[in-house]
Amino acid sequence: MEINRLSTPEYRDLKHIQNFTSNLEHMSALTGLDGNIWGCKPFRENRSPDLVTIRGRHNEDTFSKWFTENVVDFFFNHSGDRFVRTSTLYGEAVFDESQLVRGAFIATSILTSQLPIISIVILYFVENPLVRLGIISGFAFLVTLCLILFTKARAVDVFLVAAA
Numbered sequence: 001m002e003i004n005r006l007s008t009p010e011y012r013d014l015k016h017i018q019n020f021t022s023n024l025e026h027m028s029a030l031t032g033l034d035g036n037i038w039g040c041k042p043f044r045e046n047r048s049p050d051l052v053t054i055r056g057r058h059n060e061d062t063f064s065k066w067f068t069e070n071v072v073d074f075f076f077n078h079s080g081d082r083f084v085r086t087s088t089l090y091g092e093a094v095f096d097e098s099q100l101v102r103g104a105f106i107a108t109s110i111l112t113s114q115l116p117i118i119s120i121v122i123l124y125f126v127e128n129p130l131v132r133l134g135i136i137s138g139f140a141f142l143v144t145l146c147l148i149l150f151t152k153a154r155a156v157d158v159f160l161v162a163a164a
Contacts, residue, residue, distance in 0.1 A: 006052035012069060014051075018044060063149045064104045068097055108150040115143060 009017075017038050039047030060068070119139040126132050144162045147153050153161075 006054065009051055009053045012073075013053075014038070014047070015044065018047075060101060061150055061152050063108060064101045067104045068100050072097075072100065108146070112143075112146050112150060115139065115146065 018040055021038055021040070036046065037048045037051070039045065119135070122135055123132055126135060140162065144158060147158055147161055
């Protein structure tokens with residue numbers, strides 16, 4: 001393992017560690033020379049600049065990453081922790097993020113599998129050729145957008161699908 005290839009921790013992971021290691025005064029509960037390595041709540045950026053992630057998050061698609069970062073934070077900031085089990089070890093609400101990523105994958109799979117069927121049904125009822133062309137163009141755009149958001153496709157892959 002090469003040290004220079006390790007990435008820095010993501011902001012939200014570092015924030016969770018800082019929250020976990022903070023005491024009631026929101027200062028670091030760690031003492032000694034390594035007390036400020038992670039930083040603390042009021043001084044989040046006051047941390048060791050050479051922190052690295054040994055086992056970072058897997059590189060998710062754009063939608064899954066957005067979902068796990070924003071929707072989960074919104075959920076917990078608006079009393080959503082009442083619906084999640086509380087850990088006896090940590091005393092806080094915990095959840096398995098892999099289940100959220102799997103749920104997002106299932107939702108996107110259902111959506112993308114229904115796009116061709118929906119487009120065929122809509123085109124069946126439209127008789128005007130110019131409107132049909134516009135609908136085909138719209139669905140091609142929607143498929144391309146889904147490919148960008150729901151997969152880790154490269155630009156060349158997106159271009160090939162859009163051209164087809």
